Every structure is written in C-alpha cells, then in structure tokens.
Amino acid sequence: MRALAAEASKLASLPTVWIAMAAGVLVPSVIAAITASSTRSTITRGAATVAGADTGYQELAFGVVGAITLGVVAISSEYSTESAESGGGRQITTSLTAVPARLRFLLAKISAVAIAAAVLAIIASGTTMGVIHVVLGEHAPAMGADDVPRLAGVVCYWVYTALLAFGITVLTRHGVIPLAVLIANTSVVTVTYLLTKITPLANYLPDMAGVRMFIRRLADNTAEISPLTGGLVMTAWVAVLLVIAAVAFTRRDA
Amino acid sequence: MTAPTTATRTRGREAAQALAAEMSKLVSLPATWLTLGGTLVVNLILAVAFTVAGLQGSTGTKSAVDIGLASISYAQAGFVILGVLTACSEYIGGQIRTTLTAMPRRALQFTAKHLALAIVVCPAAAITAASGVVLTAGVLGDTAAPVTSGRVVGALSGVTAYLALTALISAAVGALVRRTLAAVVVLLGYFFIVGPLLRDRTPAAKYLPDTAGFAMWFPVADDASAVTPAQGALLLTAWTVALIVFVVIGYRRWDM
Numbered sequence: 001m002r003a004l005a006a007e008a009s010k011l012a013s014l015p016t017v018w019i020a021m022a023a024g025v026l027v028p029s030v031i032a033a034i035t036a037s038s039t040r041s042t043i044t045r046g047a048a049t050v051a052g053a054d055t056g057y058q059e060l061a062f063g064v065v066g067a068i069t070l071g072v073v074a075i076s077s078e079y080s081t082e083s084a085e086s087g088g089g090r091q092i093t094t095s096l097t098a099v100p101a102r103l104r105f106l107l108a109k110i111s112a113v114a115i116a117a118a119v120l121a122i123i124a125s126g127t128t129m130g131v132i133h134v135v136l137g138e139h140a141p142a143m144g145a146d147d148v149p150r151l152a153g154v155v156c157y158w159v160y161t162a163l164l165a166f167g168i169t170v171l172t173r174h175g176v177i178p179l180a181v182l183i184a185n186t187s188v189v190t191v192t193y194l195l196t197k198i199t200p201l202a203n204y205l206p207d208m209a210g211v212r213m214f215i216r217r218l219a220d221n222t223a224e225i226s227p228l229t230g231g232l233v234m235t236a237w238v239a240v241l242l243v244i245a246a247v248a249f250t251r252r253d254a
Numbered sequence: 255m256t257a258p259t260t261a262t263r264t265r266g267r268e269a270a271q272a273l274a275a276e277m278s279k280l281v282s283l284p285a286t287w288l289t290l291g292g293t294l295v296v297n298l299i300l301a302v303a304f305t306v307a308g309l310q311g312s313t314g315t316k317s318a319v320d321i322g323l324a325s326i327s328y329a330q331a332g333f334v335i336l337g338v339l340t341a342c343s344e345y346i347g348g349q350i351r352t353t354l355t356a357m358p359r360r361a362l363q364f365t366a367k368h369l370a371l372a373i374v375v376c377p378a379a380a381i382t383a384a385s386g387v388v389l390t391a392g393v394l395g396d397t398a399a400p401v402t403s404g405r406v407v408g409a410l411s412g413v414t415a416y417l418a419l420t421a422l423i424s425a426a427v428g429a430l431v432r433r434t435l436a437a438v439v440v441l442l443g444y445f446f447i448v449g450p451l452l453r454d455r456t457p458a459a460k461y462l463p464d465t466a467g468f469a470m471w472f473p474v475a476d477d478a479s480a481v482t483p484a485q486g487a488l489l490l491t492a493w494t495v496a497l498i499v500f501v502v503i504g505y506r507r508w509d510m
Contacts (some may be wrong), residue, residue, distance in 0.1 A: 016436045023443055031448070034455045062447050069439050076435065083347040175435050176339075180331045183442040188450040191300070191328060197307045 003099050003108035007074075011112055016073045024066015024120045024158075028059040028128040035059065036135035043139050055141055056132045057214045060154050061186075063124050067117045067158040068182045071165030074113045076175030092254050102250045106170075110242065113166050114159050121158035125151050153213030153227060160210060160238045167241035170249055196221065209233035272357050272366035280370050285339050290378045293332025294385065300325035301386040305393045318398040319409050322390030323471060326383060326413055333375060333417045334441045337424025340371050342434040360506045364429070368498060371425055372418055379417035383410050412471035412483055419494045420445075423463060426494075426501045463493040 011017050032055075039055070078092040099105040129151075133140045161182075168178040185191050185207065195202035202208060203223040211218070212230030225233075263271075280286055301322055308321045344350040357363040387410065391398055424441050431437040449464040459465050460481050469486030481489065 016433065016439065019436050019439055023439065027443070027447060031451050031455070034452070038455060062451060065439075065443050065447055069435075073435055081347075085348060088347075176335055176438055179435065179438055180335055180442060183439070184328050184331045184446050187328075187446040188454070191303075194303060194307060197310070198303060 003104060004111050006098070007108045007112035008115070010077075011070075011074055011116055014073055014077055016077075017070060017116075020066045020069035020073065021120055022066075023069065024063050025124045025127055027065060028056075028063030028124055029131045031062065032056055032059040032128045033131045033135055036132045036140075040136055040139060043136075053141060053216050055136075056128050057150065057154065057216075060125060060128055061157075061211055061215060062188075063128070064158055064161050065183055065186050066120055066124070067162040068165045068186065069179065070117055070120065071113055071162035072169045072175045072179050072182075074109060074116075075166055075169045076173070079173045080175075090254075096254055103246060106246055106249055110163065110166065113162050117159045117162035118155055121155040124158075125154050149227065150214040153231065156231060157210045157213055157234070160234050161207070163238050164206060164241060167238070167245040170245040193221075196223070204233050206234050206237040209237075268359075269362060269366065272359075272362050273369055275357065276363070276366040276370035277373065279343075280340060280367075280374055283339070283343060285343070286336065286374065289332055289336045289339065290374075290382075293329050293336075293378075294382050296332065297325050297329035297382050297386050298389055300328055301389050302393070305390045308390075308394065309397070317401055318391035318394050319387055319401050319406055321394070322387035323383060323409060323413060325386055326417070326471075327468075329382060329386075330417060330420055330445065331442060332382075333379065333421040334424045334445060335438060336375065337371065337421035337426075338428040338434055338437045338441065340367065340421075341425045341428030342432060342437060345432045346434075361502050364498075364502050364505055368422055368425060371421060375418045375421045376414060379414045379421075380410065383413040383417070408483065409471045412487070415487060416467045416470050416490065419467065419490050420464075422494050423497055426497045429505060430501050461489060463490055466490050466493070 035058075036055070039052075078095060079090055082089050095105060096102065099108065129143070165178055165182055168182075169175055172178055190207065192202055192205045192208050195205070196208060200223060203221075203225060209225060209230040210233075212225045213227045213234075301324075304321050304324045344353060353363065354360065357366075387406070424437070427441055428434070428437045431440065445464055449459075449462060452459040452462065453465045453468075460469070466481055466486045466489035469481040470483045470490065
C-alpha cells in the first residue's frame with residue numbers, strides 16, 4: 001500500500017503526466033465540440049435528422065493519446081539519466097533500494113498507472129459527452145442504459161492502452177520509440193487499420209479489437225467482433241505483454 | 255614597445271565556426287543516425303504494406319508515386335523525433351552551458367543549429383522518400399499507372415522540403431519545451447491526431463502547417479479553394495520562420 005502511495009506521488013509530480021492529462025481531456029472534448037457544431041449545422045439545414053450513434057465515442061478513441069503518454073512516462077522517467085553534476089544517477093536504483101521486491105514494485109506501478117488512466121478516462125468521457133450535449137442540445141443522442149457498458153468500455157480501453165504502453169516501455173527502457181509508434185498508431189488512419197486491408201487477422205490486434213468495446217461501426221470494415229470478444233482479446237494481449245515485462249524486469253539488471 | 259593586439263575574428267568566420275560546431279555535435283550524436291536509419295527501414299516496410307494493399311486494389315490508385323509516398327505520413331514521425339532530439343539533447347546533462355560559453359551569441363548559435371539540422375535532414379528526407387517510391391515502382395512493375403517525370407520530381411522535392419521544414423519546426427518546439435518526451439508528445443499529438451482530425455472537420459485547417467505542408471506533395475481533390483503546392487510551401491515556410499523567430503526571441507531573453 002505504501003509502495004502504491006509512493007508510485008502515485010511519483011506520477012503526480014511528473015510534468016509530462018500533467019501534459020498527458022491535459023491532452024487526454026482536451027483532445028476529445030475540443031474535437032467533439034468542433035464535430036458537434038458541424039453536425040448541428042447539418043441538422044438545422046435539414047440534411048440529417050440525428051447525430052450518429054458513435055458521436056463522442058469516436059473522439060474518445062483519439063483521446064487515448066493521454067493514456068499512452070501516461071503509461072510511457074510512468075516507467076521511462078525511472079530510467080532517464082540525470083545530469084553529471086547531480087550524480088548521473090537513475091531514479092530506478094533509488095526506487096529498487098526502497099522497494100527491493102521487484103514484482104511488488106512493478107505491481108505497485110501498474111496499479112498506479114491503471115488508477116490514473118481510469119480517472120483520466122472518466123474525466124475525459126464526462127467532459128466529451130457533456131460538450132456534445134451542450135452543443136447539440138435536443139439533437140444529442142439520448143444517453144440510456146445502453147451507454148453504461150459503452151462508457152465502461154472506454155474506461156477499459158484507456159486503462160488497457162496505458163498498460164500496453166507501460167509494458168512496452170518496461171522492455172525498451174526509453175520513452176521516445178514507444179511513444180512515437182503508439183501515437184502514430186492512434187492517427188485517423190492507423191497502421192493496424194491498414195493491416196486489416198492486407199489480412200483479416202489484423203482485426204485481432206489489441207487496438208483494433210479494443211475499440212469494439214465502444215465503437216459500433218468502423219468505416220470500411222466488415223469484420224464482426226462483439227464488444228465482449230473485443231474486450232477479451234485486448235485483455236489477453238495486455239496480460240501477455242505484462243507477464244513478459246514482469247519476467248524481463250525481475251530477471252535483468254536494473 | 256607595441257600594445258598587445260587582441261585577435262578578433264570576423265562575423266563571417268564566427269558564423270562558419272558556429273555552423274561547423276553544430277554540425278559536429280549533430281553528426282556525432284548516435285541518436286541522429288539511429289533515428290534516420292530506423293525511419294528509413296520503417297518507411298520501406300510501410301511502403302511494402304501499402305504496395306500490397308495497392309495490388310489488392312484497396313488504395314484506389316495505381317500510381318507508384320502516390321502509393322510509394324503514402325507511408326511518408328507515418329515516417330514523418332522520425333523527422334519530428336530527430337528535430338526534437340537535436341534541440342533537447344543540449345538540455346540532457348547541461349551541455350547547453352558549454353555550448354553558450356563557447357558561442358555566447360545565442361541567435362547565431364540557434365541559427366547555426368537549425369542550419370546544421372537542415373543540412374543533415376534534406377538528403378536524408380530525399381533518400382527516404384525516393385527509396386519508398388523506387389521500391390513501390392519495382393514491386394508494381396508493369397501494373398503501375400504511368401506518371402510523368404515532372405510529377406515524380408515535383409512530388410519528391412515537395413516531400414523533401416516538407417520533411418525538412420517539419421524537422422525544423424520540431425527543433426524549434428523542442429527548444430521551447432526543453433524536455434524530449436513532452437516535446438514529442440505535443441508534436442506527434444498535433445501531427446498525428448489533432449491535425450488530421452481538424453483537416454476533416456474545419457475548412458480553415460488548410461492553412462495550418464501540417465495540412466498546408468501536405469498540399470506540397472499529397473494528391474488532393476480538385477477543388478478551386480484547395481491550397482496549391484506552391485501556396486502550401488509558402489505557408490509552411492512562413493509557419494516555420496515565424497516559429498523560429500518567436501523561439502529565438504525567447505531564447506535570447508530567458509535563462510538557459
């Protein structure tokens with residue numbers, strides 16, 4: 001429990017974590033505001049009658065960039081070398097002196113990242129859906145019992161993506177490469193989406209499967225994966241990666 | 255007895271030495287070559303993927319130039335990272351203090367750094383872009399749609415200029431933020447998520463640096479209001495210069 005408190009305190013004191021939090025909340029809500037206002041003008045012109053079922057959720061799929069950054073810096077900050085005049089040390093040596101059981105240290109870190117990503121996802125979902133309801137007014141898609149599992153899916157997707165980024169960075173011990181690959185793959189046309197054009201198996205890559213938890217209709221994609229299957233596939237990816245990360249972390253030099 | 259004369263160098267010599275120093279720093283950074291090499295490899299892999307998709311007919315075009323350059327929109331991440339590393343490597347371990355002791359004229363040092371970056375990036379960008387197009391043309395063979403050599407030269411020079419200016423923008427942002435990861439998050443978040451989303455949603459986005467730069471090489475729909483390649487180049491250059499001037503002013507006034 002004290003290890004978890006220590007990890008939470010480390011996370012909260014990283015400036016990049018606050019940039020991640022800001023990105024995670026601002027990206028989906030600002031984009032949602034722009035989309036909703038253009039949808040609103042389409043509706044008032046009479047060209048369309050209702051906003052799409054994926055309004056808001058589509059934007060939340062891009063806001064995951066905040067969760068990615070969170071997962072990456074949580075561990076890459078441990079490995080960044082300080083300047084020569086402050087000893088040239090790395091925080092990881094101090095951390096492992098304080099918490100020598102490596103598995104316990106890693107579990108505390110994973111829990112801190114998961115909790116922070118969940119909180120970020122809840123705040124981002126709240127603001128994004130709030131913005132859509134304010135801008136669209138009576139044209140906004142009604143929130144019902146159907147939206148509860150979908151919003152839970154958003155939170156799940158963000159937490160899993162943060163853990164995925166965390167697991168990769170444990171292995172690379174440096175933040176830039178995982179950050180570049182994962183953010184590039186959150187783009188409007190993702191690399192994994194292009195791979196589905198080549199092989200249908202790519203539908204089972206973690207991000208393609210994971211978004212099924214809350215996105216109902218993917219453009220130009222005929223593969224049918226239920227939200228539950230998508231969630232389970234992503235869980236399996238995250239579990240496997242975290243086990244590999246844990247094995248590597250407990251066995252290698254710090 | 256004659257008074258001791260102090261040897262002074264001319265402004266031109268000072269600038270040449272500053273450029274040589276910045277070149278030496280940039281080419282001796284292993285990260286420079288790792289980033290450029292990694293970008294080249296990733297771009298070739300993506301070009302193969304796009305070509306396979308093109309052979310299956312799902313890209314909607316058979317032009318070797320268009321398919322071969324499609325991967326650049328992802329490979330630009332490498333040039334963003336290179337720009338950020340160039341600027342932020344000064345702030346890892348306090349190298350900036352040595353740099354500014356040796357080159358106290360900050361505007362000159364800053365300009366020299368960006369010039370050195372441009373000198374390294376231009377050939378690298380040309381090689382990266384050309385290798386993707388050559389690979390695609392080789393794989394497509396006779397099935398490729400014919401293109402004029404003018405279109406090939408135009409697209410390749412457009413891509414090269416776009417990537418070089420993107421790297422310069424990234425270096426300027428890196429100098430402003432001074433933290434590698436934070437700068438990478440801000441820039442990649444803009445180039446990969448915010449920029450493309452705004453492009454689809456607001457007409458004014460065509461004047462933003464990434465979308466204007468895309469007009470330099472990416473085939474756009476025929477539209478009277480669309481930005482032409484020349485206008486795109488002008489807009490992106492204006493953004494780059496404005497950003498560098500802004501950062502230089504701050505760089506001269508703030509603590510290091």
